[in-house]
Amino acid sequence: MSIEGAEFAALMAPLGPFEARPVLAVAVSGGRDSLALALLAHDWAVARQGRVLALIVDHGLRPESGAEARATLGRLDRRGIAGEILQWAGTKPASGLQEAARDARYRLLFEACRRHGILHLLVAHHAGDQAETIAMRAARRSGPDGLAGMAAAVEHRDVRLLRPLLGVSRDRLTATLEARAVGWVDDPSNDDRRFERVRVRQDGSALAGAVTQPAARAARDRVLAETMLEVLDVEPDGAVALDHLRVSRLDREIAVRLLSRVVQSVGGGDYPPRRDRLERAVARLSRGAMRGKSGKSQDFTLSGCRLMLRQVPGSQRLRWIVRPESGRKSGRKPSQPLVPAVFFACGASGAPHLV
Structure with missing residues (x-):
């Protein structure tokens, strides 16, 4: 079942306060999760006389990533959502690539938010991501905060990082795009078993006891x-x-x-x-x-x-x-x-x- 405006408004409500005319940045990879978030956030902001800026990070790790970023920008533009492509330039590390990419992604996103004067940055972590995170932290014997999972709101110095979809399944995000006839990009790295998160997701059994608090x-x-x-x-x-x-x-x-x-x-x-x-x-x-x-x-x-x-x-x-x-x-x-x-x-x- 797709997510509609009233439900998304309920997901956003505890993450405030927001401005009278809210301005939101949304991290968009081009995949189904972040595209669904961008569409929902756009509708939410416009209903409150605000606006959304989609920030698309091109990590440059695959030859086709640039074309995918431009296609995502066009897909958003056709639905009235302004966007900007952020490029991770320079030499990429031979080891620790996923962690380095994550650090670069958030650095670029935070810099763009500061440049545009936007306080709220939305990211599309959903219920499946949350379960995977808890499973990985449990394997490392994390403390109670780690086992509580990712937080819905994290205060950084200049930016509020918000995760409104932590209680939403990926299937519902997919249904939201299908209901609007919107396509998306599937990143092959999401199935690469070199990465711990992929192994946890594909093995599945480690997620059974993942409960947030x-x-x-x-x-x-x-x-x-x-x-x-x-x-x-x-x-x-x-x-x-x-x-x-x-x-x-x-x-x-x-x-x-x-x-x-x-x-x-x-x-x-x-x-x-x-x-x-x-x-x-x-x-x-x-x-x-x-x-x-x-x-x-x-x-x-x-x-x-x-x-x-x-x-x-x-x-x-x-x-x-x-x-x-x-x-x-x-x-x-x-x-x-x-x-x-x-x-x-x-x-x-x-x-x-x-x-």
């Missing part, structure tokens, strides 16, 4: 945001100060998520630190005894950040100072805000994923 994660996100407001301060130079006593009393899982968010934001990393490194770092934060008469702390580094325990002048209080590690990632802007302002404008069901 969005409500539980939304509750954890709210607790984390409130905790961050209580225990951290942002210094004028951009460093973050964490109250040692309060951090040492936090629930371990909250402390791990808090440190992950702080380090990723201060260090400007594209991804949070590994779980095992975070666990060890939180243990050090909780101990954090001063040493010697010098008053210096047992400083350590984590994912491009230096963490330093210092005494507050004129007080017996201690606090951890987190700042970028000298000589690393200089000049990089934080990849994510510490506590997105939009968090408190969203209901619990639509709260963005903080870590």
